[in-house]
Amino acid sequence: MGLRQSIGNGLKKRFKISIMFTWFQNNSVECVFILPAGVLAMKKCRFCVVLVAISFLFVISAFAGGTMWVASENAKLKSAPKASSTTVSTLAVGVKISVLETEKRWYRIRAASGEEGWMYRGKLSDTPPSNETESSDNLFSSMQSSRISADEAQTSRSIRGLSKETEQYAKQRGTPEVYKKALDEVLAIRITNNQVDLFLKSGRVGEYAP
Amino acid sequence: MNRRIAIVFFVSLICIMMVSMVFSGTDHRIAKGNTTAPLQLAGLLDKLLDPESKESKMLSGAVSILGSTSEMDYKSERTIGESLALEGFRRYGLPVKDPELQEYVNLVGNAVARNSGRPEIPYNFVVVESPLQNAFSCPGGIIFISSGLLKTIKSEDQLAGVLAHEVAHVGHKHALKSIQRAQFFNGVGKITAATMEGEKGKEFENMIGSLQDTLFDKGLDQGMEFEADVGALETAYRTGYDPNGFVGVLKELKKIQSRSTQKGSWFSTHPPLSERIRKCESQLGRYPDAESLAHLPDRFLKYQKRVSH
Numbered sequence: 274m275g276l277r278q279s280i281g282n283g284l285k286k287r288f289k290i291s292i293m294f295t296w297f298q299n300n301s302v303e304c305v306f307i308l309p310a311g312v313l314a315m316k317k318c319r320f321c322v323v324l325v326a327i328s329f330l331f332v333i334s335a336f337a338g339g340t341m342w343v344a345s346e347n348a349k350l351k352s353a354p355k356a357s358s359t360t361v362s363t364l365a366v367g368v369k370i371s372v373l374e375t376e377k378r379w380y381r382i383r384a385a386s387g388e389e390g391w392m393y394r395g396k397l398s399d400t401p402p403s404n405e406t407e408s409s410d411n412l413f414s415s416m417q418s419s420r421i422s423a424d425e426a427q428t429s430r431s432i433r434g435l436s437k438e439t440e441q442y443a444k445q446r447g448t449p450e451v452y453k454k455a456l457d458e459v460l461a462i463r464i465t466n467n468q469v470d471l472f473l474k475s476g477r478v479g480e481y482a483p
Numbered sequence: 484m485n486r487r488i489a490i491v492f493f494v495s496l497i498c499i500m501m502v503s504m505v506f507s508g509t510d511h512r513i514a515k516g517n518t519t520a521p522l523q524l525a526g527l528l529d530k531l532l533d534p535e536s537k538e539s540k541m542l543s544g545a546v547s548i549l550g551s552t553s554e555m556d557y558k559s560e561r562t563i564g565e566s567l568a569l570e571g572f573r574r575y576g577l578p579v580k581d582p583e584l585q586e587y588v589n590l591v592g593n594a595v596a597r598n599s600g601r602p603e604i605p606y607n608f609v610v611v612e613s614p615l616q617n618a619f620s621c622p623g624g625i626i627f628i629s630s631g632l633l634k635t636i637k638s639e640d641q642l643a644g645v646l647a648h649e650v651a652h653v654g655h656k657h658a659l660k661s662i663q664r665a666q667f668f669n670g671v672g673k674i675t676a677a678t679m680e681g682e683k684g685k686e687f688e689n690m691i692g693s694l695q696d697t698l699f700d701k702g703l704d705q706g707m708e709f710e711a712d713v714g715a716l717e718t719a720y721r722t723g724y725d726p727n728g729f730v731g732v733l734k735e736l737k738k739i740q741s742r743s744t745q746k747g748s749w750f751s752t753h754p755p756l757s758e759r760i761r762k763c764e765s766q767l768g769r770y771p772d773a774e775s776l777a778h779l780p781d782r783f784l785k786y787q788k789r790v791s792h
Binding site for chain 1: 558561565566578586589590591593594596598605607609625674676678679680688691721722723724779782
């Protein structure tokens with residue numbers, strides 16, 4: 274294979290890369306796997322320089338993206354970068370978004386549904402929340418996410434007081450009534466998203482900070 | 484030719500690493516300063532080199548953490564947590580009789596929990612009457628903090644840090660992982676009224692017994708504690724509290740350690756404070772604007788005054 278031909282091949286591949294650029298922006302993690310594959314595919318090319326240049330193209334495109342995930346409960350999409358602005362909608366945990374611009378601690382984002390607005394940075398994460406444990410555990414085992422379905426979360430929120438099974442445990446153990454009553458009272462306290470918002474607002478915490 | 488391909492391959496990999504380090508600091512990547520990637524990488528390498536670390540044991544296959552607890556449904560997890568909570572009152576004391584104080588701690592706790600790694604489940608927080616410096620979490624989200632520890636804390640960001648540490652344990656299911664080899668789980672996928680009877684019922688009691696042993700006396704695996712510390716900093720920061728608050732609590736505890744009761748407290752169930760402080764401080768570089776976030780000593784002190792000891 275001659276010099277011109279191999280450079281020509283390299284150029285063709287670079288052209289393909291530019292087409293795939295947008296895709297890579299949204300799939301930065303996958304790029305890390307694609308890169309070695311790309312290198313192997315170009316076995317015939319003798320010129321390291323070309324290869325290294327192309328590697329850089331891959332890598333730069335991989336990290337130029339602004340994909341993040343909604344990682345908090347009660348993640349409000351706002352019309353302006355301040356908590357007092359109108360709430361456009363509330364996004365669910367796990368929704369993939371792209372960051373369009375940032376202003377201090379606020380990010381202007383677009384959700385896959387097309388909704389756009391501003392969100393406080395603390396509600397977003399650069400890793401999908403299903404990988405929440407983020408520890409090496411997940412790499413080596415099936416100890417997967419502890420996310421539960423929306424339905425299940427709804428049901429568990431409505432649980433009040435000790436479960437039947439706990440009652441049974443208490444009975445077998447002869448647990449004094451006073452401890453059961455204490456636990457019942459603890460479980461009866463339910464804090465709503467609205468209460469949390471008011472509390473953070475009065476302390477000027479997070480999105481309510483001046 | 485083959486050698487050249489190999490060289491090219493490695494050069495490319497090095498490129499990825501270098502560029503990823505540079506770009507990890509860009510502004511859309513929340514809570515990660517320019518130093519993050521090298522730090523994380525160095526941290527992982529450290530762990531892999533340490534033969535005692537969880538990571539290296541996993542690589543060598545010495546630890547298998549596959550277990551039935553990973554697929555446990557939330558309701559079963561909650562039943563384990565509730566049963567343990569009953570034992571928590573027995574061991575440490577009853578809730579402080581002050582609904583406003585309890586509500587305040589629940590507000591701080593729920594505020595951080597909504598930005599934790601496991602935001603969707605319900606969390607309940609309770610201050611119990613006990614001079615011991617302690618906080619622990621039951622599977623499923625019931626979290627205890629002693630009046631003794633509350634007395635040591637100085638501001639709301641510190642409280643947020645402690646509660647976020649406990650919330651992180653719940654999110655990572657640390658307590659459950661510590662008992663996943665319990666006899667009770669053999670052949671049990673879900674906890675029901677039937678699994679609480681007879682032989683299985685006894686095994687359930689034994690399992691709660693070993694959970695108490697771990698959480699109240701021996702303490703969880705040190706790696707889990709550090710993981711929860713890192714989670715505490717991140718969650719407090721995301722909520723809008725200064726993550727230095729958590730390190731502040733550890734420093735306060737270190738000051739009073741020599742004159743405090745050790746048994747059944749954070750001193751005996753957690754890794755040495757100096758090591759925890761050092762590891763937490765090495766993470767703080769990720770939060771360049773940390774100090775500008777909320778501290779709220781006054782709001783906290785208003786409630787703390789209501790606690791007798």
